[in-house]
Amino acid sequence: MTNTDGTEGTDGTDGTGGPDDMDDMSGDDAFDDDFDLDLLEEELRRAAGILDPIPAQLQQLAVEAFALHDLDARIAELTFDSVTDAIPVRGAVDVPRMLTFHVGGVTVDVELTGQGLMGQVLPPQTARIEVLRGPQVGSTLTTDDMGRFTSTEPPAGPFALRLRTDEGTVVTDWLTA
Amino acid sequence: MNAIHWRSRSRATPVTAYDDMPYTRGGAVDRADVGALVQSAVDGDAAAWKALVEGLSPLVWSVVRAYRLSDADAHEVYQTVWFRFAQHLGRIREPEKAGSWLASTARHESLKVLRGLKRTTPTDDPQLLDRVSEDRTPEQSLLDSEEAAAQSERVRHLWQEFAELGERCRQLLRVLMATQPPSYQEVSASLGIAVGSIGPLRQRCLRRLRARLEARGAV
Numbered sequence: 001m002t003n004t005d006g007t008e009g010t011d012g013t014d015g016t017g018g019p020d021d022m023d024d025m026s027g028d029d030a031f032d033d034d035f036d037l038d039l040l041e042e043e044l045r046r047a048a049g050i051l052d053p054i055p056a057q058l059q060q061l062a063v064e065a066f067a068l069h070d071l072d073a074r075i076a077e078l079t080f081d082s083v084t085d086a087i088p089v090r091g092a093v094d095v096p097r098m099l100t101f102h103v104g105g106v107t108v109d110v111e112l113t114g115q116g117l118m119g120q121v122l123p124p125q126t127a128r129i130e131v132l133r134g135p136q137v138g139s140t141l142t143t144d145d146m147g148r149f150t151s152t153e154p155p156a157g158p159f160a161l162r163l164r165t166d167e168g169t170v171v172t173d174w175l176t177a
Numbered sequence: 178m179n180a181i182h183w184r185s186r187s188r189a190t191p192v193t194a195y196d197d198m199p200y201t202r203g204g205a206v207d208r209a210d211v212g213a214l215v216q217s218a219v220d221g222d223a224a225a226w227k228a229l230v231e232g233l234s235p236l237v238w239s240v241v242r243a244y245r246l247s248d249a250d251a252h253e254v255y256q257t258v259w260f261r262f263a264q265h266l267g268r269i270r271e272p273e274k275a276g277s278w279l280a281s282t283a284r285h286e287s288l289k290v291l292r293g294l295k296r297t298t299p300t301d302d303p304q305l306l307d308r309v310s311e312d313r314t315p316e317q318s319l320l321d322s323e324e325a326a327a328q329s330e331r332v333r334h335l336w337q338e339f340a341e342l343g344e345r346c347r348q349l350l351r352v353l354m355a356t357q358p359p360s361y362q363e364v365s366a367s368l369g370i371a372v373g374s375i376g377p378l379r380q381r382c383l384r385r386l387r388a389r390l391e392a393r394g395a396v
Binding site: 033034036037040041043044045046047048049050051052053054055058059061062063065066067068069070071075081083084097134135156157158159160171173174175176 | 218219221223226227230231234235237238239242250252253254255256257259260261262263264265266267268286289290292293332335336339350351353354355356358379380383384386387
């Protein structure tokens with residue numbers, strides 16, 4: 001999209017705005033039309049840059065997210081999410097969101113409510129669990145002997161759990177709470 | 178500008194390298210670099226990561242906007258997408274398709290938020306017009322100058338007509354107008370539509386937009 005300067009390459013007829021150029025075109029007309037549409041797309045791109053640009057602070061958060069890059073941690077994949085995988089209960093409001101993550105033999109079940117989160121690591125084991133909202137250190141929980149954990153801070157926005165178990169570190173897939 | 182930085186990294190690459198490209202779009206030119214940048218980032222190169230963010234974050238932003246997420250939701254989904262990308266870096270099977278990976282993740286996460294418990298008011302594109310006065314970029318300041326008044330008017334009209342297009346066209350154009358023009362593969366991943374349908378749909382939508390502009394005498 002470099003031809004923003006006008007009629008270069010269009011043999012002098014700039015082809016804008018003919019009412020008859022909607023559908024059956026051939027040869028130069030079709031070429032002119034494509035060229036016009038490219039210009040229009042470019043104009044939209046500029047308009048979006050002015051009226052709906054990506055906020056600079058937001059992009060900075062993505063730059064800082066590099067800190068989340070950790071090749072040693074195993075990723076527990078999201079295998080169930082009630083938002084997409086469960087049949088909604090009619091008329092039910094404020095139903096908890098149920099999530100299940102899996103990696104290897106480890107399962108993490110999590111339930112999110114407006115009051116907080118609770119969950120369980122299976123098979124039952126003690127683990128330290130960090131509630132992540134971004135690259136910064138999150139709040140830390142410890143499971144009981146049954147692998148259960150609770151937090152009274154309801155997650156909002158980007159969310160993941162980092163589990164430190166005897167067998168190493170597991171991080172759940174990120175999702176939007 | 179970020180765009181210049183991104184483009185300066187690009188090498189001349191034969192168009193034939195891109196099986197999904199009917200013709201060269203800006204984004205495609207940089208694609209061979211994306212795989213190399215991902216690899217460098219995997220190896221711990223923070224500058225490569227930054228270049229990836231600068232090159233591909235306009236696409237992620239366009240996708241969340243295409244789905245009309247509210248400001249708050251758009252910010253959250255955008256972050257989730259990048260956090261997940263950072264997490265999966267080094268495990269992504271086709272690093273050169275990182276743009277499609279991001280676009281597809283942004284699409285799924287946007288749809289999920291829309292389906293979820295949160296019911297927030299979708300963004301109304303015309304409302305964005307009111308923002309011009311709030312947080313000034315150099316481009317916006319330029320629009321304030323008197324000689325640019327006509328251009329400013331044109332931008333407003335264009336945005337209004339764009340916002341009133343049918344949902345399909347509005348979505349497609351919002352993705353296409355990302356600051357770094359996306360490849361058709363990325364557009365396909367953004368919207369879940371076949372690569373082959375994008376070209377014809379794009380033409381139709383842009384013609385429709387042009388007809389609307391002509392009708393209001395704004396061409």
